[in-house]
Amino acid sequence: MKAIVVREPGGVDKLRYEDVADPVPGPGEVRVRLEYAGLNRRDLYARMGQYPRVRFPAIPGSDGAGVVDAVGAGVEALEAGDAVIIYPALNWGEDERAPSRAFEILGIPTDGTYAEQIVVPAANVFPKPGYLTGPEAAALPLVGLTAYRCLFARGKLEAGEQVLIPGIGGGLATMLLLMATAAGAHVAVTSSQDRKMTRAREMGAYASVNYRQADYVAELRRAVPDGFDLIVDTLGGPGFEDLVAVARPGGRLVLVGATAGPVPSLVLPRIFLKHLDLLGTSMGSPLDFARMLDFCLEHQIHPIVDRVFPLAEASAAQEYLWAGGQFGKVVLQVSGPT
Amino acid sequence: MKAIVVREPGGVDKLRYEDVADPVPGPGEVRVRLEYAGLNRRDLYARMGQYPRVRFPAIPGSDGAGVVDAVGAGVEALEAGDAVIIYPALNWGEDERAPSRAFEILGIPTDGTYAEQIVVPAANVFPKPGYLTGPEAAALPLVGLTAYRCLFARGKLEAGEQVLIPGIGGGLATMLLLMATAAGAHVAVTSSQDRKMTRAREMGAYASVNYRQADYVAELRRAVPDGFDLIVDTLGGPGFEDLVAVARPGGRLVLVGATAGPVPSLVLPRIFLKHLDLLGTSMGSPLDFARMLDFCLEHQIHPIVDRVFPLAEASAAQEYLWAGGQFGKVVLQVSGPT
Numbered sequence: 001m002k003a004i005v006v007r008e009p010g011g012v013d014k015l016r017y018e019d020v021a022d023p024v025p026g027p028g029e030v031r032v033r034l035e036y037a038g039l040n041r042r043d044l045y046a047r048m049g050q051y052p053r054v055r056f057p058a059i060p061g062s063d064g065a066g067v068v069d070a071v072g073a074g075v076e077a078l079e080a081g082d083a084v085i086i087y088p089a090l091n092w093g094e095d096e097r098a099p100s101r102a103f104e105i106l107g108i109p110t111d112g113t114y115a116e117q118i119v120v121p122a123a124n125v126f127p128k129p130g131y132l133t134g135p136e137a138a139a140l141p142l143v144g145l146t147a148y149r150c151l152f153a154r155g156k157l158e159a160g161e162q163v164l165i166p167g168i169g170g171g172l173a174t175m176l177l178l179m180a181t182a183a184g185a186h187v188a189v190t191s192s193q194d195r196k197m198t199r200a201r202e203m204g205a206y207a208s209v210n211y212r213q214a215d216y217v218a219e220l221r222r223a224v225p226d227g228f229d230l231i232v233d234t235l236g237g238p239g240f241e242d243l244v245a246v247a248r249p250g251g252r253l254v255l256v257g258a259t260a261g262p263v264p265s266l267v268l269p270r271i272f273l274k275h276l277d278l279l280g281t282s283m284g285s286p287l288d289f290a291r292m293l294d295f296c297l298e299h300q301i302h303p304i305v306d307r308v309f310p311l312a313e314a315s316a317a318q319e320y321l322w323a324g325g326q327f328g329k330v331v332l333q334v335s336g337p338t
Numbered sequence: 339m340k341a342i343v344v345r346e347p348g349g350v351d352k353l354r355y356e357d358v359a360d361p362v363p364g365p366g367e368v369r370v371r372l373e374y375a376g377l378n379r380r381d382l383y384a385r386m387g388q389y390p391r392v393r394f395p396a397i398p399g400s401d402g403a404g405v406v407d408a409v410g411a412g413v414e415a416l417e418a419g420d421a422v423i424i425y426p427a428l429n430w431g432e433d434e435r436a437p438s439r440a441f442e443i444l445g446i447p448t449d450g451t452y453a454e455q456i457v458v459p460a461a462n463v464f465p466k467p468g469y470l471t472g473p474e475a476a477a478l479p480l481v482g483l484t485a486y487r488c489l490f491a492r493g494k495l496e497a498g499e500q501v502l503i504p505g506i507g508g509g510l511a512t513m514l515l516l517m518a519t520a521a522g523a524h525v526a527v528t529s530s531q532d533r534k535m536t537r538a539r540e541m542g543a544y545a546s547v548n549y550r551q552a553d554y555v556a557e558l559r560r561a562v563p564d565g566f567d568l569i570v571d572t573l574g575g576p577g578f579e580d581l582v583a584v585a586r587p588g589g590r591l592v593l594v595g596a597t598a599g600p601v602p603s604l605v606l607p608r609i610f611l612k613h614l615d616l617l618g619t620s621m622g623s624p625l626d627f628a629r630m631l632d633f634c635l636e637h638q639i640h641p642i643v644d645r646v647f648p649l650a651e652a653s654a655a656q657e658y659l660w661a662g663g664q665f666g667k668v669v670l671q672v673s674g675p676t
Contacts, residue, residue: 097588098613154613236606250435258606266604268574268596272618275436275492280610 003115004314006108007057009049012315012322015060015114023111023119025072030122032084035336036138037113037311038063038329039321040171041259046108047318055109060314062088062106064113065128065137066334075122083128086113086120088141092285096153105142105283113138114314116334123286129297134336139171139303139329140296142283147175148292149284150232150254151183159184161229164220166211166243169196171329172257174304176232177203182299185230188223190216199327203304211239220246227251235260244270252277304328341453342652344446345395347387350653350660353398353452361449361457363410368460370422373674374476375451375649376401376667377659378509379597384446385656393447398652400426400444402451403466403475404672413460421466424451424458426479430623434491443480443621451476452652454672461624467635472674477509477641477667478634480621485513486630487622488570488592489521497522499567502558504549504581507534509667510595512642514570515541520637523568526561528554537665541642549577558584565589573598582608590615642666 005018025031043060045051068082078084090110093100106112106120128137151157163180165173168189180187181204188207189200197208207223209216227248233240237260243253255278271278284292295301306328309317314332321330343356363369381398383389406420416422428448431438444450444458466475489495501518503511506527518525519542526545527538535546545561547554565586571578575598581591593616609616622630633639644664647655649672659668 095588099587240606249437250433255606255610257610263604263606264602266601268578268593268601268618271616272593272595272620274618275620276618278609278616278618280606280612280614280616282610282613 001116002311003059004061004311005057005059006047009047009054009056012047012318014047015315015318017312017314023117025070025119027073028075028122029072029119030068030075030078030125031070031117031119032064032066032086032125033069033117034064034066034113034115034334036065036134037061037332037334038138038140038142039317039332040142041321042105043107044318044322053104053109058108059111059115060107061112061114063138063141064118065134068125069117072122078122078125084125085128085137085141086118087124087126087286087289088145089283090121090124096285096287099283099285114311114332126289126293129293131297131300132302135305135308135331135333136303138331139305141289143171143175143329144292144296144303145284145289146172146256146282147179148295149281149288150176150256151179151230152291152295153284153288154279154281155230155232155252155254157183157185157230161185162224162227162248163187164190164228164231164243164246166190166231166233166239167235168200168205168208169193169324169327170234171303172234174203174328177205178301178304179295181205182301188220188228196327217242217245230254232256236263237261238264241267241270244274244276247274247276249274250276252279255280256282305331307331308333339454340649341397342399342649343395343397344385347385347392347394350385350656352385353653353656355650355652361455363408363457365411366413366460367410367457368406368413368416368463369408369455369457370402370404370424370463371407371455372402372404372451372453372672374403374472374646375399375670375672376476376478376480377655377670378480379659380443381445382656382660391442391447396446397449397453398445399450399452401476401479402456403472406463407455410460416460416463422463423466423475423479424456425462425464425624425627426483427621428459428462434623434625437621437623452649452670464627464631467631469635469638470640473643473646473669473671474641476669477643479627481509481513481667482630482634482641483622483627484510484594484620485517486633487619487626488514488594489517489568490629490633491622491626492617492619493568493570493590493592495521495523495568499523500562500565500586501525502528502566502569502581502584504528504569504571504577505573506538506543506546507531507662507665508572509641510572512541512666515543516639516642517633519543520639526558526566534665555580555583568592570594574601575599576602579605579608582612582614585612585614587612588614590617593618594620643669645669646671
């Protein structure tokens with residue numbers, strides 16, 4: 001089969017479009033012929049070798065959608081021809097509160113979805129939601145899972161609540177916006193780009209503030225004087241204390257990313273005198289995934305797909321994602337219709 | 339009446355033992371003749387003028403126990419002679435999740451319990467638990483309330499869980515130890531003083547580690563290889579990241595103090611990859627207080643009283659508390675038996 005193989009850590013030039021042996025499903029496993037694969041920022045960091053457990057050579061990619069084309073011994077619930085999407089991790093374990101030590105995300109060191117075929121445990125494949133296009137289905141798993149766990153399993157979002165999503169534009173943030181508005185929340189967003197703020201308002205955000213403005217905290221306060229019930233932070237960094245400042249007393253901040261780096265000097269009384277919950281989360285369990293699919297079906301959530309690249313152009317796709325101009329997900333077309 | 343009056347912010351010499359007018363209960367209020375008053379570190383910071391809303395002159399003190407001796411108009415559930423303890427705050431409000439903007443703790447700027455008499459709303463007084471001595475009753479309210487909310491309302495402690503209480507010795511930490519062991523938890527403590535660690539083990543802690551040792555984190559890991567389910571942190575500061583390191587994946591850290599200052603450089607992935615809950619809290623609601631009293635009665639919790647000073651020697655009592663050598667609470671004797 002054709003696949004994108006990374007033989008050593010490095011830049012996008014390390015993403016090589018090569019012929020490799022077809023993987024063969026063992027007992028309890030299935031082989032999926034991929035139609036589309038979704039990109040995540042994790043793919044870039046893994047390709048650079050920035051995670052503790054990376055090993056090479058390996059095929060990147062956590063997100064994929066396609067069709068079952070071979071079934072290992074003992075797999076009865078699936079057969080060749082089933083359209084599926086893939087739960088993008090392995091070995092979550094038995095505890096819904098946190099993954100086991102053996103937990104890993106699909107794609108480097110395990111072979112991932114930037115390939116014509118992938119072998120995964122049968123428990124990892126779920127029926128492809130019929131209302132989604134192929135690219136949408138490949139865009140859903142990782143961000144859908146993560147966003148669902150942020151908002152519901154961890155954030156306990158209720159209809160009518162005020163939600164803040166800082167840094168709108170990426171795949172996760174746009175999925176958070178879609179799901180939170182579908183759940184009946186009032187969603188405000190921040191961005192450094194007016195264009196993304198406009199898109200977010202078109203998608204249902206009722207307020208948007210450019211965080212490059214000096215007075216953006218005051219503007220958020222004017223928009224929501226009592227403070228936000230729920231804030232989902234993918235950024236961290238020096239802006240974190242602004243989020244603490246605009247949270248409602250007794251409110252929740254879900255921590256799910258730190259693209260802006262560590263929080264310099266966290267003043268704890270600002271958190272404990274407000275009785276805030278800071279709730280860490282990352283990815284989600286298979287149960288979260290199943291519930292996420294139900295939620296998306298019920299609310300007909302379509303992930304925002306920004307752009308589709310051919311599999312052979314994975315380097316260009318990763319460069320595009322790295323540049324940060326996208327609104328929504330970047331997807332690779334493997335064998336699905338153009 | 340006699341009272342300790344602070345006329346301007348400053349050192350312990352600003353605590354003046356003076357004659358002041360007897361307070362008179364208005365409608366809905368009661369006057370309590372205090373027998374004992376409990377000290378808290380807040381009293382010291384308030385005396386130094388370190389809180390935003392301090393005003394002087396004022397009488398310090400949040401904790402008190404005594405006997406109702408006058409009742410304002412409209413108060414029917416209480417009468418002179420009732421032995422009571424005092425809920426140590428005003429204006430929590432209607433939301434159990436967090437206090438209202440009008441919330442304040444008793445004692446500076448409101449007149450507090452370092453006095454022969456205090457007037458408070460009738461809703462603030464609760465029957466004195468009969469199994470407690472006078473000094474124990476005065477030692478209970480603020481730390482009992484805070485510890486109960488930490489462990490149960492916020493921390494959702496369950497029997498059999500592993501609990502870590504860093505910095506054992508103060509009134510709050512010793513109350514946390516008493517309540518957590520009473521609830522069936524396994525409690526480990528840290529301290530910088532071997533003497534306090536010995537006392538904590540006598541009180542039921544099964545493990546104690548001196549945090550001045552270079553390898554204290556490794557020692558905690560050996561004691562509890564799977565990590566702590568619940569950590570109640572009163573310290574903050576540079577040691578905070580060690581607490582994150584010894585928490586169980588999916589565990590809870592309750593944030594209730596920062597005597598060691600801000601947390602320098604908080605690395606968020608350590609929190610979110612472990613799916614930790616960081617739960618801020620401070621004091622508690624009247625409902626928490628009522629539940630705390632029930633819990634203490636059921637488990638016959640006796641607050642640890644380290645030392646009792648006469649009211650007139652409040653300066654010496656505050657100096658003693660400031661020095662940090664105590665194990666348990668420091669109490670003032672106002673009119674109760676010696």
